[in-house]
Amino acid sequence: MSSSETLTSGPSAVHASFDTILVLDFGSQYSHLITRRLREINVYAEMLPCTQKIAELPFKPKGVIFSGGPYSVYDEGAPHVDPAVFELNVPILGVCYGLQEIAWLNGRCVGAGEKREYGPASVTVEKGLTNKNALAFFKGMPEVFDVWMSHGDKLHGLPNGYEIVGRTDNSPFAVIAHKTEPILGIQFHPEVTHTPLGKQLIKNFALEICHVNASWSMENFVDKEIDRIRKMIGPNEHVIGAVSGGVDSTVAAKVLKEAIGDRFHAIMVDNGLLRLNEAEEVRQTLGEYLGIKLTVVDASEEFIGKLAGVTDPEKKRKIIGNTFIHVFEREAERIVSETSGKVEYLLQGTLYPDVIESISFKGPSQTIKTHHNVGGLLADMKLKLIEPLRELFKDEVRQLGELLGIEHSLVWRHPFPGPGLGIRVLGEVNKAQLEIARKADHIFISEIRAHGYYEQISQAFAALLPVKAVGVMGDKRTYEQVIALRAITTHDFMTADWFDGFSVAFLKKVSSRICNEVNGVNRVFYDISSKPPATVEME
Numbered sequence: 001m002s003s004s005e006t007l008t009s010g011p012s013a014v015h016a017s018f019d020t021i022l023v024l025d026f027g028s029q030y031s032h033l034i035t036r037r038l039r040e041i042n043v044y045a046e047m048l049p050c051t052q053k054i055a056e057l058p059f060k061p062k063g064v065i066f067s068g069g070p071y072s073v074y075d076e077g078a079p080h081v082d083p084a085v086f087e088l089n090v091p092i093l094g095v096c097y098g099l100q101e102i103a104w105l106n107g108r109c110v111g112a113g114e115k116r117e118y119g120p121a122s123v124t125v126e127k128g129l130t131n132k133n134a135l136a137f138f139k140g141m142p143e144v145f146d147v148w149m150s151h152g153d154k155l156h157g158l159p160n161g162y163e164i165v166g167r168t169d170n171s172p173f174a175v176i177a178h179k180t181e182p183i184l185g186i187q188f189h190p191e192v193t194h195t196p197l198g199k200q201l202i203k204n205f206a207l208e209i210c211h212v213n214a215s216w217s218m219e220n221f222v223d224k225e226i227d228r229i230r231k232m233i234g235p236n237e238h239v240i241g242a243v244s245g246g247v248d249s250t251v252a253a254k255v256l257k258e259a260i261g262d263r264f265h266a267i268m269v270d271n272g273l274l275r276l277n278e279a280e281e282v283r284q285t286l287g288e289y290l291g292i293k294l295t296v297v298d299a300s301e302e303f304i305g306k307l308a309g310v311t312d313p314e315k316k317r318k319i320i321g322n323t324f325i326h327v328f329e330r331e332a333e334r335i336v337s338e339t340s341g342k343v344e345y346l347l348q349g350t351l352y353p354d355v356i357e358s359i360s361f362k363g364p365s366q367t368i369k370t371h372h373n374v375g376g377l378l379a380d381m382k383l384k385l386i387e388p389l390r391e392l393f394k395d396e397v398r399q400l401g402e403l404l405g406i407e408h409s410l411v412w413r414h415p416f417p418g419p420g421l422g423i424r425v426l427g428e429v430n431k432a433q434l435e436i437a438r439k440a441d442h443i444f445i446s447e448i449r450a451h452g453y454y455e456q457i458s459q460a461f462a463a464l465l466p467v468k469a470v471g472v473m474g475d476k477r478t479y480e481q482v483i484a485l486r487a488i489t490t491h492d493f494m495t496a497d498w499f500d501g502f503s504v505a506f507l508k509k510v511s512s513r514i515c516n517e518v519n520g521v522n523r524v525f526y527d528i529s530s531k532p533p534a535t536v537e538m539e
């Protein structure tokens with residue numbers, strides 16, 4: 001979602017207003033959890049790749065955490081920090097690979113262990129500790145505590161200037177601390193919930209060793225952000241915003257509305273791939289609840305025309321993404337001519353996970369799907385981006401939405417992808433197929449709401465499969481299509497489970513309503529695939 005030039009936060013009030021802990025990512029699948037845990041205790045944290053040049057840091061952190069990682073520090077080509085990080089003179093905590101990195105840079109005392117250690121272990125704090133930073137790190141902790149390990153390498157000695165302050169049966173160097181400097185390393189992972197007191201340790205590092213002011217909260221964030229945006233835009237300019245009715249763009253739009261009032265122009269594109277009554281409902285709710293005037297641009301013929309005859313999912317996604325760009329280009333021109341004002345900025349609802357994905361040390365992962373990308377507008381339209389949510393996780397966005405008084409149902413809406421029904425009608429998309437998918441989806445979601453399942457599920461939809469099956473209706477043979485129902489639960493949409501809470505009676509009702517009410521369908525399947533190996537959407 002975010003282009004490479006926006007990897008770091010750019011001009012932001014955040015660092016000026018909140019003490020920041022920097023997490024340097026060595027590619028662990030848990031790296032972002034460190035950031036999460038800090039935010040949960042009201043400490044602002046940001047993650048950057050471990051290769052970040054310290055001289056180019058856009059802010060001065062109050063402390064640095066080195067994450068875990070899949071590599072071995074002694075391997076050729078293994079990632080290493082810019083040694084200048086030690087000259088920042090701020091506390092450092094190394095986690096797993098991070099600990100090994102500290103040991104490697106200070107005496108090369110790391111090698112492959114005889115035994116790999118995955119799972120639970122128990123740390124015993126050294127008796128009679130006098131190390132000031134270790135005492136601060138263990139503040140409020142019992143002498144023995146459970147932790148979760150995941151490593152194959154280990155320290156085979158102490159790095160210069162360090163001492164052991166905690167050990168486990170298998171790891172004599174489970175917790176080490178520099179004798180005088182505030183630098184610590186731990187072999188276990190405090191960020192995972194399997195380390196029950198891990199959050200306390202992270203808190204101790206941030207508050208007792210880095211002495212951060214733990215003031216990060218949505219309340220504190222929002223006023224500053226609105227103020228920053230207002231100043232950035234100035235008193236005369238207009239801003240165009242792509243608004244879908246989804247949580248992210250709705251909250252972002254509300255922030256802009258607060259900042260610049262009617263100089264914010266919300267645009268929703270009716271791409272013909274929306275759900276039943278969606279454009280009208282979004283127009284009403286945004287107007288009614290948020291006082292935002294939304295222009296719905298009907299571009300359905302354009303989208304559906306361009307999709308004619310295309311069956312390849314990636315081609316479909318690219319066509320949809322590009323067509324969005326054309327529509328926004330035209331809209332920006334229209335606003336310029338109607339207001340005779342300047343339109344320099346485009347609002348986008350980019351979230352922190354989108355940013356994290358693009359900064360991870362692991363580098364660009366293989367493209368599974370091309371997400372339709374309003375960020376593509378950047379190059380084409382010469383518009384600058386305003387991304388008020390680019391530092392936030394989804395649950396923080398929801399919190400912010402509630403704080404801004406956005407109606408509950410809008411804040412807790414399931415996500416709906418930009419390409420919409422275009423990727424839920426599998427294979428070729430045309431009006432007739434869209435109509436079938438739209439009706440089936442409406443029945444499924446209405447029943448989910450009626451049965452009180454909506455908030456137990458992270459996302460649900462019906463998809464139309466491009467296959468036909470034989471059936472019998474009113475004594476007549478039918479040869480019709482198949483609807484697949486999908487409902488998932490997930491924390492972050494990176495992995496997901498299929499929802500296993502539907503009652504049999506519910507499934508019977510949905511299936512019977514779809515077959516009876518939607519012409520062209522004679523079978524209904526329920527998708528019981530998790531992600532991975534499946535994905536949430538089917539295309």
Ligand SMILES: Nc1ncnc2c1ncn2[C@@H]1O[C@H](COP(=O)(O)OP(=O)(O)OP(=O)(O)O)[C@@H](O)[C@H]1O
Pocket residue numbers: 241242243244245246247248249250267268269270271347348349350374413414415416417418419
């Ligand atoms: N039909 C649409 N009209 C205008 N903009 C759209 C449309 N669909 C998507 N977008 C833009 O694409 C962005 C990304 O879509 P995405 O679905 O990830 O976010 P969202 O719709 O705001 O929230 P949610 O993830 O809850 O659906 C949106 O924030 C919005 O800016």
Ligand SMILES: O=c1[nH]c(=O)c2[nH+]cn([C@@H]3O[C@H](COP(=O)(O)O)[C@@H](O)[C@H]3O)c2[nH]1
Pocket residue numbers: 369370371372415416417418419459493531534535536537538
């Ligand atoms: O705005 C979007 N534009 C897209 O192109 C897109 N593709 C998938 N999704 C949503 O992303 C989440 C994960 O979906 P997948 O497991 O199918 O990748 C799910 O919530 C999907 O609905 C999209 N959202």
Ligand SMILES: NC(=O)CC[C@H](N)C(=O)O
Pocket residue numbers: 028067068069070071072095096097098150151152153154
């Ligand atoms: N989880 C980690 O950081 C693992 C670090 C290193 N690759 C090891 O196996 O010890």
Ligand SMILES: [Mg+2]
Pocket residue numbers: 244246247415416417418
């Ligand atoms: Mg959406």
